[in-house]
Structure formats: structure tokens, C-alpha cells
Amino acid sequence: MNNDAFKQKLDYQLLDSLVKQTPIVIAGHAIVALINIALFWNTVSLAFVLAWATFVLITVLSRWAMKNHYQTNWQLRSPGYWRRLFAVSSLMLGLVWCIWSLYVGSAIGFDGLGLSILAITASGLVSGAVASTSSSLLSYVLFTGPTLLPLSVALLMIDQTQLQGIGALMVLFFIITLRQVLQIHSVLKQSITNGLELEEAKEQTERLAQELYEQSTMDALTSVTNRRGFDEALNDEWQRARRSGLPLTLLMIDADCFKAYNDSLGHPAGDECLKQLAATLRSRIKRAGETIARYGGEEFAVLLPNTTASEGVEVAEIIRKGVFERNIPHPASHVSDRVTVSAGVHCVSPDQMESSQTLIELADQALYQAKADGRNCVRKA
Numbered sequence: 001m002n003n004d005a006f007k008q009k010l011d012y013q014l015l016d017s018l019v020k021q022t023p024i025v026i027a028g029h030a031i032v033a034l035i036n037i038a039l040f041w042n043t044v045s046l047a048f049v050l051a052w053a054t055f056v057l058i059t060v061l062s063r064w065a066m067k068n069h070y071q072t073n074w075q076l077r078s079p080g081y082w083r084r085l086f087a088v089s090s091l092m093l094g095l096v097w098c099i100w101s102l103y104v105g106s107a108i109g110f111d112g113l114g115l116s117i118l119a120i121t122a123s124g125l126v127s128g129a130v131a132s133t134s135s136s137l138l139s140y141v142l143f144t145g146p147t148l149l150p151l152s153v154a155l156l157m158i159d160q161t162q163l164q165g166i167g168a169l170m171v172l173f174f175i176i177t178l179r180q181v182l183q184i185h186s187v188l189k190q191s192i193t194n195g196l197e198l199e200e201a202k203e204q205t206e207r208l209a210q211e212l213y214e215q216s217t218m219d220a221l222t223s224v225t226n227r228r229g230f231d232e233a234l235n236d237e238w239q240r241a242r243r244s245g246l247p248l249t250l251l252m253i254d255a256d257c258f259k260a261y262n263d264s265l266g267h268p269a270g271d272e273c274l275k276q277l278a279a280t281l282r283s284r285i286k287r288a289g290e291t292i293a294r295y296g297g298e299e300f301a302v303l304l305p306n307t308t309a310s311e312g313v314e315v316a317e318i319i320r321k322g323v324f325e326r327n328i329p330h331p332a333s334h335v336s337d338r339v340t341v342s343a344g345v346h347c348v349s350p351d352q353m354e355s356s357q358t359l360i361e362l363a364d365q366a367l368y369q370a371k372a373d374g375r376n377c378v379r380k381a
């Protein structure tokens with residue numbers, strides 16, 4: 001994973017942890033709002049309470065809508081977009097409490113007890129925000145700033161030492177929590193980074209294991225499955241056919257007069273010819289689950305799940321014709337002027353289950369029959 005992709009994943013995970021806090025944020029604000037309304041019911045006008053409660057409702061509902069929007073469309077926008085969106089929501093929540101404390105504070109004539117309740121309310125909300133918004137520093141600052149600071153300034157401006165002390169303590173509290181949030185944010189980032197690195201290392205290991213497995217089951221010359229891979233595929237498909245009751249067909253395909261080909265054109269040309277035969281097989285066998293393997297020397301095996309004997313013969317014919325049409329010159333063949341193949345086909349049906357070894361033996365026998373019948377032909381067991 002490159003650096004940008006890594007950073008983007010990290011950003012999305014930070015956003016995830018911010019969004020996960022939405023229910024508790026909404027519940028916390030709603031409860032504290034109700035408590036405050038109850039506490040100051042006789043102090044503030046009904047019109048203000050209604051207007052403020054409407055603002056609270058709009059703010060929490062829009063936060064909920066943002067959460068749903070993020071959860072369904074997160075991939076469509078950059079992390080920066082979502083961060084800004086949630087920051088706006090945090091600012092709105094901050095303004096909810098800024099408006100409340102300043103209005104209520106002035107309505108009660110900045111009375112000591114009332115202001116203390118407002119200060120405790122604001123500090124409590126800020127403490128909650130340490131946990132719920134530490135994954136986004138911007139959201140934290142935009143919420144806690146308006147919630148704490150205007151009230152602190154208002155307290156500092158009152159000519160009463162006790163209230164000024166509370167105001168100063170609130171500013172100190174803001175600074176302490178900010179420091180705390182910075183620490184939590186960095187721990188959170190580090191733990192997400194560790195998780196992502198671990199995930200990447202796991203993916204790399206799995207990729208490597210898969211590559212090694214593919215290499216260990218692939219024939220180096222022709223790039224089709226090797227004998228080991230074929231044995232595994234046969235075992236798997238055999239079990240599958242047994243369970244599903246569907247027919248399993250094996251084609252054994254062998255180059256004709258290949259010794260003569262090598263003898264006349266040389267071993268490297270023989271290798272090249274085997275590559276071309278494998279390419280012909282690959283171009284004809286494309287269904288998922290079908291296996292093309294180099295069974296040994298110049299012999300290939302094709303395993304066709306869910307294929308009847310007559311369908312297998314058709315496929316073998318297509319391959320035989322494909323090789324013929326490839327028109328690879330064979331100056332020493334007594335069959336044709338070009339390279340040809342012979343094929344043996346055998347199909348097992350679930351109601352007459354033989355062993356997988358018998359499947360190979362019978363397909364091989366059919367191949368010998370094709371050779372005996374003059375080569376360049378297909379025979380069924």
C-alpha cells in the first residue's frame with residue numbers, strides 16, 4: 001500500500017470511530033439539554049426555550065443524518081470532506097451551549113449559583129467530548145471552544161473573585177483537556193496505524209503464500225498446472241462430484257510422434273512446441289473449475305467438472321482440431337505434415353463411482369486406443 005492509500009485508510013478509520021460515537025453524543029446532549037431546561041424553567045422565557053430546543057433538535061437530527069450519510073456514502077467523498085462536515089456539526093453543538101449559557105447567564109443576572117450550574121454543565125459536556133471527539137481534533141476544538149470559552153470570558157469579566165476564579169478554572173480545564181485530547185488522538189492514530197500495518201503484513205503473507213503455492217503447482221515450461229496441482233485438483237473435483245452427483249470427465253491428450261519431432265528439430269524446438277500445445281489448450285478451456293495440467297512429458301490432462309462423456313469428446317475434438325489448425329510443421333511425423341495430438345476421454349457418473357485412479361487409467365486406455373487407431377483422433381473409454 002502506498003503512503004497516500006495508507007493515510008486515506010487511517011483517515012477513514014478515525015472518521016469511523018468519530019461516527020460510532022454519534023448515538024452517545026446525541027443522547028448526552030439531549031439529556032443535558034432537558035436537565036438544563038428543567039433547572040432554568042422559571043428563569044428563561046418560554047419563547048427562548050422553544051427556539052433553543054428547536055435548534056438543539058435540528059442540530060442532533062442533522063448529526064444523525066450525517067452519520068447515516070457517511071455510513072452509506074463514505075467512499076464517494078474524501079476524508080477531508082467528512083471531517084469538515086462533522087466539524088460543522090460539532091460547531092453547531094458548541095453554539096447550542098454557547099447560546100444557552102450566555103442567554104441563561106444574562107437572564108439570571110449572572111447570579112453565582114446559576115453560573116456555577118452552567119459552568120459545571122459546560123465542563124461535563126467537554127469531558128464527554130474528550131472521549132467522543134478525540135478522533136477529530138477539529139471537531140473537538142470547534143465544540144469545546146464555543147461551549148467553554150465565551151462563558152469563561154463572561155465569568156472573568158464579572159467583578160466577583162469567586163466567579164472570576166471559576167472562569168479561570170474553566171480556561172485551565174480547556175487547556176488540560178486539549179492536551180489530553182492531543183495525547184488520546186496520537187495513541188488512537190498509533191493503534192490504528194499498527195492495526196493497518198498488521199493487516200497489510202497479513203495480506204502480504206497471504207499473497208506470498210498464494211504465489212508460492214501457485215509456483216509449486218505450476219509447470220515452469222508451459223505455465224499450466226503441474227502434476228502435483230493436477231493431483232490436488234482431481235482430488236477436490238472427485239469429492240465435489242461425489243457430493244453433487246454431477247459427472248466428472250477427464251481428457252488425456254498426447255502429442256503424436258513427439259520423439260521424432262525432438263529428434264528432427266531438436267529439444268528446444270520440442271519445448272517450444274509443448275508451449276504452443278499448452279497455449280492451444282488454454283485458449284479452448286475457459287470455464288471456471290476446469291483444470292489443464294501437464295501430466296508428464298508430452299502428455300496433458302484436462303479435468304472437466306459437470307461434463308458428460310459426449311461433451312468431453314466434443315471438447316477433445318475441439319482441442320484436437322485446434323492443434324491441427326495451429327499448423328506447427330512436423331517434418332518427421334508419419335501421421336501428418338504438422339503436429340497432431342491424440343486424446344482419450346473418460347467420464348465418471350456418480351452412480352458408478354470408481355476411484356480417481358481408475359478415472360486416469362481408463363482415460364489413458366482410451367488414449368492408447370486413439371494411438372492404436374492411427375493417432376490424431378479422439379477415443380472414449
Ligand SMILES: Nc1nc2c(ncn2[C@@H]2O[C@H](COP(=O)(O)OP(=O)(O)OP(=O)(O)O)[C@@H](O)[C@H]2O)c(=O)[nH]1
Binds near residue numbers: 254255267269270
Ligand atoms: N522437448 C521436450 N521433449 C520432451 C519433454 N518431455 C518429454 N519429451 C519427449 O517426448 C518424447 C515422447 O516420446 P514417446 O513416449 O516415444 O512418444 P511419441 O514419440 O510421441 O510417440 P506416440 O506418443 O506413440 O505418438 C520423448 O522423446 C521425450 O524425450 C520436454 O519437456 N521437452
